[in-house]
Amino acid sequence: MIVVGCISGTSVDGIDVAVADLGGADSGQLTLRPLGARTYPWSPSTRAGLLALLPPAPTTAEAVCRLDILAGEEIAAALQSAIDEFASGSADLVVSHGQTIFHWVEGGVAYGGLQLGQPAAIVERTGLPVVSDVRSRDIAAGGQGAPLAGTMDLLLLRAAGRVGRGTSPYRDQAPRALLNLGGIANVTVTSPHGTAAFDTGPANCLIDAAVSSATSGVQAYDADGRLAAAGRVDQALLERLLAEPYFALPAPKSTGRELFRADYLASYEHGLGIADLVATLTELTAVTVADALAPYNVVEIYASGGGVRNPVLMDRLAAHLTPARLTTSDELGLPVDDKEGYLMALIGYLTWHGIPGVLPDGGGRSLTGARTPRVLGRISPGDRPLRLPEPGVTPRSLRVVD
Ligand SMILES: Nc1ncnc2c1ncn2[C@@H]1O[C@H](COP(=O)(O)OP(=O)(O)O)[C@@H](O)[C@H]1O
Ligand SMILES: [Mg+2]
Structure with a gap:
């Protein structure tokens, strides 16, 4: 139908x-x-x-x-x-x-x-x-x-023969994840112990909020990661952002713009220029996604959503996820x-x-x-x-x- x-x-x-x-x-x-x-x-x-x-x-x-x-x-x-x-x-x-x-x-x-x-x-x-x-x-x-x-992701992986039973020795049935980079980032991850699906935290929403605020709404997002590429990650701010309790919660869990809202960053005194701030927020997304997937030892991640269009975000994700291979959902047939x-x-x-x-x-x-x-x-x-x-x-x- x-x-x-x-x-x-x-x-x-x-x-x-x-x-x-x-x-x-x-x-x-x-x-x-x-x-x-x-x-x-x-x-x-x-x-x-x-x-x-x-x-x-x-x-x-x-x-x-x-x-x-x-x-x-x-x-x-x-x-x-x-x-x-x-x-x-x-x-x-x-x-x-x-x-x-x-x-x-x-x-x-x-x-x-x-x-x-x-x-x-x-x-x-x-x-x-x-x-x-x-x-x-x-x-x-x-x-x-x-x-x-999680429903679609798990069914797609099964159709591709990517979900093993028990502790499968075959690499093609090793743990894998799907990752969607919208305003919020969510993952589905398979492992020999079952499947988990949860929101990891912000993907683009804090980046969008920072860019929109700095440009008085003229720009809605960091087009092609240009600001992030021009900025430097502020480690001190990154550490403080990583202390957000949501990141440590166990799965299943979900979040949204009630938590990561437009004024989320207002409570962080940082004095950074917009490029450094966006670089730091882009790093935050990459680190929190990689940390969330770390326990599963995935070999491959299929990403989707608008965040895939941000080359800096994808580069940082690939760096933090290595040795796992970062690719896109196109490989599973869905653009x-x-x-x-x-x-x-x-x-x-x-x-x-x-x-x-x-x-x-x-x-x-x-x-x-x-x-x-x-x-x-x-x-x-x-x-x-x-x-x-x-x-x-x-x-x-x-x-x-x-
Ligand atoms: N060319 C691009 N460069 C950087 N970021 C982009 C680009 N295109 C889209 N995005 C990001 O993707 C977001 C939209 O992604 P989308 O998957 O539609 O999210 P949602 O599901 O939350 O609507 C935009 O708000 C923006 O942050
Ligand atoms: Mg959208």
């Missing part, structure tokens, strides 16, 4: 839409044929409105209501464009993550999360059933609700910019077939820490009566096909 997935990540840089032909729910051997993906920019006013809702800003119910509708309408327009361009105007299901404006975590426990992008606006525009609110059920079951990438859109398509496809959207961790819980894996999301009927297929089975693997 043709499933259209979309998400706007913590960077709030645009709406990532991916159109996939998915199959195999009945056998557990899933296939995903990528039909096309594109990122649609938010309108400047909606982006500004969304950013204005994020912590530490105070907000109103009126602002949340307005942005829910405006975001929903822009997501709907993006989805319809993608359906027209990549699926000749006809698809079966839409999966919309929306824009997270709050991820409620306290003491390492997730209690809730709020995504904007009213599904009714999407149904009205596309006529299709919509799966939305994909994190809440997992959180209600004691999970972090994030990252959800770095499109992976999260396809992930949403996969999650919704599982929901549609009554299949949990999170996999077991191999140790008795779900990858997100929920008591057991749950079917995710909320389904809004499309123009036609809602008819769900026979339930499928928990998937074993996900093969990306041409």
